[in-house]
Amino acid sequence: MLLIALVVSAGSHGHADNSARVYDLIAVVVVGVAGVVHWLVTKWALDGVTLRIESGLLRRDARQLPVARIQAVDVVRPFLARMFGLAELRIRLAGSSAANGRLAYLSDPVATDLRARLLAVHHGVDPATPEPAHQAVAKVPTGRLIGSVLLSGGIVFIPLVIAVVVLVQVSSTAAVVVGSVFLTYGIGFVQDVWHRISTQYGFTVAEAPDGIHISRGLLGTVAETIPIHRVQAVRLVEPLFWRLFRWCRLEVDVAGAVGREAGGGRSATSTKALLPVGSPEVARRLIATVIPYPQPQLSRPPPSARLKAPLSFHFLEAGHNDVLATAVTGRVRRTTTWVPLVKAQSLRRIEGPLQRRFGLATVHLDAAGKRVRAEFRDRSLEQADSLMVELASLSRSARQEEQRSRNLPSPGVAWDRPATSPTGAVAGGTAPAGWYGDPGGRHDVRYWDGVHWTAHIRDQGVAGTDSC
Amino acid sequence: MRAAPNVAVMADSSIEAPWLSPSSRLWKMRCLEAATVGSLVALVAGAATGQKGAIPGLLSAAVALGITGLALWFLRRRFRSWSYQERDEDLVVRRGVAFRRLSVVPYGRMQIVDVTAGPVERLFKLSTIKLHTAAAASDARIPGLEPVEAARLREQLASLGETKAAGL
Numbered sequence: 001m002l003l004i005a006l007v008v009s010a011g012s013h014g015h016a017d018n019s020a021r022v023y024d025l026i027a028v029v030v031v032g033v034a035g036v037v038h039w040l041v042t043k044w045a046l047d048g049v050t051l052r053i054e055s056g057l058l059r060r061d062a063r064q065l066p067v068a069r070i071q072a073v074d075v076v077r078p079f080l081a082r083m084f085g086l087a088e089l090r091i092r093l094a095g096s097s098a099a100n101g102r103l104a105y106l107s108d109p110v111a112t113d114l115r116a117r118l119l120a121v122h123h124g125v126d127p128a129t130p131e132p133a134h135q136a137v138a139k140v141p142t143g144r145l146i147g148s149v150l151l152s153g154g155i156v157f158i159p160l161v162i163a164v165v166v167l168v169q170v171s172s173t174a175a176v177v178v179g180s181v182f183l184t185y186g187i188g189f190v191q192d193v194w195h196r197i198s199t200q201y202g203f204t205v206a207e208a209p210d211g212i213h214i215s216r217g218l219l220g221t222v223a224e225t226i227p228i229h230r231v232q233a234v235r236l237v238e239p240l241f242w243r244l245f246r247w248c249r250l251e252v253d254v255a256g257a258v259g260r261e262a263g264g265g266r267s268a269t270s271t272k273a274l275l276p277v278g279s280p281e282v283a284r285r286l287i288a289t290v291i292p293y294p295q296p297q298l299s300r301p302p303p304s305a306r307l308k309a310p311l312s313f314h315f316l317e318a319g320h321n322d323v324l325a326t327a328v329t330g331r332v333r334r335t336t337t338w339v340p341l342v343k344a345q346s347l348r349r350i351e352g353p354l355q356r357r358f359g360l361a362t363v364h365l366d367a368a369g370k371r372v373r374a375e376f377r378d379r380s381l382e383q384a385d386s387l388m389v390e391l392a393s394l395s396r397s398a399r400q401e402e403q404r405s406r407n408l409p410s411p412g413v414a415w416d417r418p419a420t421s422p423t424g425a426v427a428g429g430t431a432p433a434g435w436y437g438d439p440g441g442r443h444d445v446r447y448w449d450g451v452h453w454t455a456h457i458r459d460q461g462v463a464g465t466d467s468c
Numbered sequence: 469m470r471a472a473p474n475v476a477v478m479a480d481s482s483i484e485a486p487w488l489s490p491s492s493r494l495w496k497m498r499c500l501e502a503a504t505v506g507s508l509v510a511l512v513a514g515a516a517t518g519q520k521g522a523i524p525g526l527l528s529a530a531v532a533l534g535i536t537g538l539a540l541w542f543l544r545r546r547f548r549s550w551s552y553q554e555r556d557e558d559l560v561v562r563r564g565v566a567f568r569r570l571s572v573v574p575y576g577r578m579q580i581v582d583v584t585a586g587p588v589e590r591l592f593k594l595s596t597i598k599l600h601t602a603a604a605a606s607d608a609r610i611p612g613l614e615p616v617e618a619a620r621l622r623e624q625l626a627s628l629g630e631t632k633a634a635g636l
Contacts, residue, residue, distance in 0.1 A: 344574075366601070392557075
């Protein structure tokens with residue numbers, strides 16, 4: 001920490017006068033000491049089934065993170081921490097995002113080891129089991145990344161540059177005006193380009209048993225896992241200029257928090273790039289992993305839609321089967337959206353004045369998020385009506401099916417097995433049936449049937465029932 | 469003009485659920501709003517152009533009132549387009565004149581049921597109910613509900629949302 005202080009003060013204030021240097025040094029030392037204190041008072045321990053994190057000097061904050069509810073463990077290395085071989089663990093739990101845990105900073109090997117142990121305990125195997133190997137799917141080459149970023153925004157610069165060059169020869173005042181606009185825009189553009197390249201540099205996608213594993217970053221690096229069952233929708237975007245190179249971008253919308261569990265708050269979803277730029281083949285393979293459903297047969301809107309949407313008619317396509325809805329829209333930015341019917345939030349049918357003239361209507365299947373939907377654009381009225389009925393009933397039965405499978409015990413899947421067992425050991429299902437101490441702590445003892453906790457409890461010898 | 473194209477299709481999946489519409493006081497409220505704004509505009513326009521003579525002043529006031537009349541005709545149609553239906557598994561809301569919209573929100577997907585009443589709505593003892601899901605786009609909103617109906621609908625939706633809740 002002292003080293004940082006010295007480095008920062010020496011590096012940034014080589015030409016400053018002495019008093020300013022003293023103040024800056026004090027500021028740096030204060031920040032450094034605060035960091036050291038925070039680091040000193042942060043303690044963590046992994047005892048079997050919970051990870052305890054205690055932090056804070058004045059306001060103590062003690063968190064118990066049940067390993068069974070862990071969704072993902074992300075390893076984040078900001079630039080400075082990375083220089084010193086440190087890493088931060090972000091532990092995401094099922095349920096509210098407010099309950100997530102953050103452990104900063106651990107030395108690199110400790111962080112990696114703790115991540116492997118957490119995941120092993122979560123999956124109910126021996127904590128010493130190393131993390132299963134990721135199966136790498138794709139790595140984005142740096143040249144392609146830079147090219148794609150420039151192509152998506154940089155194209156507008158070519159006419160601007162020409163305009164400036166022409167104007168300089170015609171009139172100098174106009175050149176100054178246009179040049180200053182150009183400069184303001186250019187600074188914003190460079191910032192945006194830098195942000196996109198530095199965050200997506202070295203983007204590597206891999207398939208792991210617990211989801212899609214992504215690592216990326218130029219200065220600071222992020223290694224994150226996207227759990228597949230949290231994916232709400234997938235989008236394949238092919239902008240106009242990217243199509244020349246057969247490039248595409250794959251985005252997923254991931255549920256952040258389940259609102260009901262977070263005390264009635266609304267759910268947050270975030271959009272993440274699964275592949276910032278890549279070939280359709282790699283994208284198709286990732287889609288098959290994220291959405292393990294058969295692809296529906298796509299159909300085109302009726303010919304009358306050609307008059308209503310002369311430009312985008314070329315690409316308009318949509319279709320659905322029992323489990324999945326797919327829709328293609330857009331002329332300049334061709335966008336294909338997949339929404340699993342289980343994840344459908346609502347269904348809308350819109351009939352605009354122009355559409356009514358041509359006997360058309362659009363059906364939206366909304367998924368969680370801001371503008372996440374599969375759009376059956378410009379279908380005939382009869383088709384729109386039947387879509388409304390079909391999609392409503394199909395998504396209802398998909399939801400019911402999921403609920404049923406969630407309530408059923410699933411002994412074959414290590415994922416769903418309770419991580420706690422009566423003996424306190426990690427692997428579930430090993431202890432014989434009998435009365436054991438209530439894991440919830442509400443009652444004296446609770447009956448364990450050998451596989452699951454039952455609703456039968458006993459308090460001071462009096463039997464009763466209370467679901468766990 | 470095709471009248472309510474989707475009623476027949478929607479009806480056969482649940483025959484018993486009737487289509488309900490907002491209270492007729494909503495129409496009175498819209499009338500008051502339009503009349504207030506319209507007469508104010510007519511007054512201002514009339515006063516401004518009235519300095520050049522009586523005839524242009526009266527003329528501009530008449531134009532403003534005519535536009536108000538047109539707005540009232542449109543508002544009448546819009547008021548009549550609102551209707552909602554509580555089916556076994558989802559709530560259906562229909563609205564719109566130029567853009568006809570039909571929203572289907574499953575009870576299991578509801579996250580929040582908002583009941584709001586603005587100052588004018590309170591004057592007419594009305595309230596608006598709004599359903600929120602995790603999708604920002606699903607806009608099931610029903611305005612102009614009588615207090616009794618709003619309370620009943622809120623309770624009904626809350627309890628149905630509880631029993632049919634589905635995770636993300």
